[in-house]
Amino acid sequence: MSENTPYVPPKVWKWEAESGGRFANINRPISGATHEKELPVGKHPLQLYSMATPNGVKVTVLLEELLALGKQGAEYDAHLIKIMEGDQFGSGFVAVNPNSKIPALLDTTTSPPTRVFESGAILVYLAEKFAAFLPSEPSARAECMSWLFWQMGSAPYLGGGFGHFYAYAPEKFEYPINRFTMEVKRQLDVLDRNLAKRRYLCGDEYNVADIANYAWYGNLVLNNIYEAAEFLDVTSYTHVVRWATEISERPAVQRGLRVNKTWGPEEDQLPERHDATDLD
Numbered sequence: 001m002s003e004n005t006p007y008v009p010p011k012v013w014k015w016e017a018e019s020g021g022r023f024a025n026i027n028r029p030i031s032g033a034t035h036e037k038e039l040p041v042g043k044h045p046l047q048l049y050s051m052a053t054p055n056g057v058k059v060t061v062l063l064e065e066l067l068a069l070g071k072q073g074a075e076y077d078a079h080l081i082k083i084m085e086g087d088q089f090g091s092g093f094v095a096v097n098p099n100s101k102i103p104a105l106l107d108t109t110t111s112p113p114t115r116v117f118e119s120g121a122i123l124v125y126l127a128e129k130f131a132a133f134l135p136s137e138p139s140a141r142a143e144c145m146s147w148l149f150w151q152m153g154s155a156p157y158l159g160g161g162f163g164h165f166y167a168y169a170p171e172k173f174e175y176p177i178n179r180f181t182m183e184v185k186r187q188l189d190v191l192d193r194n195l196a197k198r199r200y201l202c203g204d205e206y207n208v209a210d211i212a213n214y215a216w217y218g219n220l221v222l223n224n225i226y227e228a229a230e231f232l233d234v235t236s237y238t239h240v241v242r243w244a245t246e247i248s249e250r251p252a253v254q255r256g257l258r259v260n261k262t263w264g265p266e267e268d269q270l271p272e273r274h275d276a277t278d279l280d
Contacts, residue, residue, distance in 0.1 A: 022168040026086055031100060037090030041108075042077025042274050049079050049093060050103035052261035054159065054215040054225060055119040059103045060273075061211050061256030062126055062133065067276065068252045071130045073109070078259045078273040120152040123208040133207045140202065147201045147209035150190075155216050157183045167226045181232065184220075188237045191217055195239035199246075210247060218244035255279045 015029045041047055046063070050056040066074035081087045081102050088100040097104035097117035105122045107114040107129075116125045124145075127134035135141045161180035165173065191213065194201060201209045216225075221237060221244050223229035234241065247253055258270040258279065270278060 023084075024170075026083060026088075031094075031098065032089075033091040033094040034086065034089040035091070037087070037092055039090070039092035039096065039106075040077075040079050041106075042079070044075040044077045044274075045073055045107065045109045046076035047079065047106040047108060048076050048103060049081050049096060049106075050260050051081050051083055052257065052259060053083075053102065054155070054219060055101075056103045056260055057257050058119045058212050058215045059105065059122050059126075060259040061215070061253050062123055062208065064252040064256040064259075065211070065250075066126065066130050066132060069130075069132055071132065074126070074130055075276070076273070080260050080262065080271045082262075118152075120148055120212060123148065123212060127208050133211070135202070135205070135207065140205075143202045144207050144209045148212050151209070151212045151216065154187050158187065158216055158220070162228075163226050166228060166231070185232060188217065188221070188232070188234070188240055191243075192237040192239045195243050200243065206247070210243075214244060214247045214253070218247055222248060 039047075039049060048059060048063070050059060052060070060078060063074050063076050081093065081104075083102060087093060088097075088102060093104065094100055096106055096115045099117060101117070103117075103119055103122060105116045105125070107116065107125075114125075116122045124134065135144050157180055161176070162184045165176040165180060169176075191201075198204070200206050201213060217240060219225045220232070221229060221234040221241050223234075229235075258268055259273045260271065261269045262271050263269070273279065
């Protein structure tokens with residue numbers, strides 16, 4: 001097929017070759033384990049299996065925030081899952097998360113241990129377990145859950161869409177970059193209009209909705225993911241930048257961002273966390 005010949009989808013799509021740029025070696029159209037590998041288990045009540053991607057840091061930030069509140073039951077071991085090496089397809093990890101995506105959590109305080117997967121589900125589980133960072137009053141709770149699920153539904157456009165085609169795709173094409181850039185800027189505008197009237201997403205109180213959205217959109221406007229801040233003209237979203245900057249200054253957020261991180265400045269990396277002193 002020549003460069004100018006339009007692509008015509010086949011009648012039946014077949015997986016015949018790796019594709020997808022940076023993540024091509026771990027993308028496949030089937031689920032399940034590819035090899036036998038048990039998960040390590042540490043000494044703390046909560047066992048987290050993750051990596052410091054935007055979805056991963058949601059959970060480590062919340063755990064560090066809970067510990068900062070004095071919730072000692074939130075002590076945790078954070079085991080590194082090297083997604084580029086396929087750790088998420090090991091039999092032990094698949095038993096905790098059949099979708100083979102990080103993060104995954106095992107709560108060993110229950111019998112049998114409780115598995116929780118999907119970052120949003122983990123945030124709600126932990127917030128309910130420790131009665132923190134999730135409003136109990138019905139209207140306030142509904143607002144919080146709305147912004148949390150907004151993030152869960154919107155992030156695929158930012159990560160799998162914009163992030164993939166702008167930052168990771170083996171070739172750059174105008175149509176998908178324009179399509180997903182438009183949607184990401186619309187999402188930033190949604191956040192900016194809301195934050196023009198509120199200190200945090202739901203009002204005056206910081207909660208799991210802020211943690212979830214900060215992991216993606218906060219880091220985006222602070223130029224911590226995709227190096228796309230200038231391209232997206234993020235300075236025009238003044239309220240989002242203000243909100244993200246304030247959250248980034250929280251000590252628990254700074255600690256949570258380091259956990260399971262294996263890139264960037266050495267002082268920002270903590271591949272695994274098994275004790276609070278690891279973050280000293």
